Amino acid sequence: MVCLQLRGTTxxxxxxxxxxxxxxxxxxxxxxxTLATARVFLCLEQAAAVLPATGLPELQQLLERAYGLRAAAICPAGITAVASRDHNLIATATALVQVGMGWPEALALSERVFAEADQQDARRSQEAVGHTSITTDGLRPWLEQLRAAGVVCAVISNDDMAGIEHFLASHGLETLFAGLWSAEHRPRKPDPAAVxxxxxxxxxxxxxxxxIGDANSDLRMAVAAGIPHQLALGYTAAWSTPPPLAEPHPLIHHWSELSLASP
Structure with missing residues (x-):
């Protein structure tokens, strides 16, 4: 049995x-x-063939607001940061409908845009060393501390299995995680049944x-699934703008703030 502590508090x-x-x-x-910016560019490029030019500025604004794009940053509570790929795709199609496109056409265009953006992202991954996301500071020592104490670690994410496995393998973390739950699992998060x-x-x-998550949907899901409120922890250090996490969930600003102790 192991006690989790945050800044010395059990x-x-x-x-x-x-x-x-x-x-x-x-x-x-x-x-x-990079991905969200590419989706906006490709969507405007393809929409220009079927929409009047006067509708393109409005479409750009709708997409940027939907994706949470702002001043070379991503809103940590927006759909690009939090939602699954298919939810982002539906939001894109909805923006196209708002500027006058029919739903079937909007959905088909969105699917083409996302497929092309994914191909560009895959090419960048092959061409650019280190294109994969980097780990948050101090993560590996914390994971190794958990393993040494016999605490099981798992990932619950709205990324697909290939994305999760690629990230873990790229950083040599795959042996530190005993389970994965992805967007391809049913139900997926933030359904408490995913937990x-x-x-x-x-x-x-x-x-x-x-x-431990960086979104209020993670924390609500945890509590609804029966995880004690004080063990639904918000992580704040991965974004240029800290995510707006609900109090009074405990907040982690660096992995070194966590420790383990015998009860």
């Missing part, structure tokens, strides 16, 4: 820690910024877990 006993990926394990803002599914996979009880 939070509770844990058998497992469930981690969000983007914005928690990884500093993904630069990569997400139950991952806990069942790990063989642990939700009430004996901590969950």
């Amino acid at each position: 939070l509770g006993d844990v058998d497992a820690v469930l981690f969000d990926k983007d914005g928690t394990l990884s500093i993904s803002e630069p990569q997400l910024l 139950h599914g991952l806990c069942e996979q790990l063989g642990v009880a939700a009430g004996r877990c901590a969950l």
